[in-house]
Amino acid sequence: MKFKYFTIFVLVLTLLVSCGKNKKKEYDYNEYIRPASMYYSKQDTIDINNLVDQYLTYFKEKNLEAAADMLYFVRHDSILPLDEVRRQKFINAYKLFPVYDAQQKSFILNSDRNNNIRIVFQVYKDGDIDSEQGTMHFSLNPVVKDGKWFLTLFDPDAEGVEDIYKSR
Numbered sequence: 001m002k003f004k005y006f007t008i009f010v011l012v013l014t015l016l017v018s019c020g021k022n023k024k025k026e027y028d029y030n031e032y033i034r035p036a037s038m039y040y041s042k043q044d045t046i047d048i049n050n051l052v053d054q055y056l057t058y059f060k061e062k063n064l065e066a067a068a069d070m071l072y073f074v075r076h077d078s079i080l081p082l083d084e085v086r087r088q089k090f091i092n093a094y095k096l097f098p099v100y101d102a103q104q105k106s107f108i109l110n111s112d113r114n115n116n117i118r119i120v121f122q123v124y125k126d127g128d129i130d131s132e133q134g135t136m137h138f139s140l141n142p143v144v145k146d147g148k149w150f151l152t153l154f155d156p157d158a159e160g161v162e163d164i165y166k167s168r
Contacts, residue, residue: 040109047149048142052104052117055140055151059121060102064091072143072150074113074158079145090153097123097136105137113143114161116154 051070058067068087072079082090102121109115117140120132127134139154141161155161 038111044109044144044149048107048109048117051142051149051151052119052140056102056104056119059094059119060099062095062099064094067094070151072152074143074152077145079143079150079152097121098125099123100125100127101129103129105132109142112145113141113158115142116140117142 055067055070058064058070068082068090071082071087071090073082073086074080081087100122102119104117105120106116106118108117118137119140120129120135120137122129122135124134129135141152141154141158142149143152144150152158
C-alpha cells in the first residue's frame, strides 16, 4: 500500500515540476516585425486606396490602356510614367488573360518606395477569388514623391525596393 502512495506522490511531483518548466516563451515582436521607415497619415491610406480602387476598376473592365496610364516607374529621384514600350508590354501581357474578377488581397507599407499591394485576378470562369483557385496575381508598389502617391508595378529589383525579411 505504501508503494502505491509513493508512486502516486512521485507521479504528481513529476507532473508539477514538468508543468512549471513549460512557461510560454515571450517573444520580442520587434525582432520579427520591422516598423515602417516613414510616418503614414490617414490621408496617405485614403490616397493609396483611391488609386488602387480606380486601377482595379479599369483592370476588371479590361480597360488596360487606362490601367497602364496609371502606372509609373522610379528612376533615381524621379517618378516617370511608363514609356510606350513598357506600357505596350503591360497591355499585351494582360490582354492575354480573361479577367472575371480582381481584388486587393494585401496592403503592406514599408517606406516611400518599398510597398506591396497584392492584386489577385480570376482567370477561370469557375474560379474562386477568395480561395485563389483559378487565379493569378501581381503586386503594385505605391511610391510617394513630394506628398503625392503614384502606382508602380512591384519589382523586387527596382531602385529602393528591398526584402525587409531577407536579412533575418
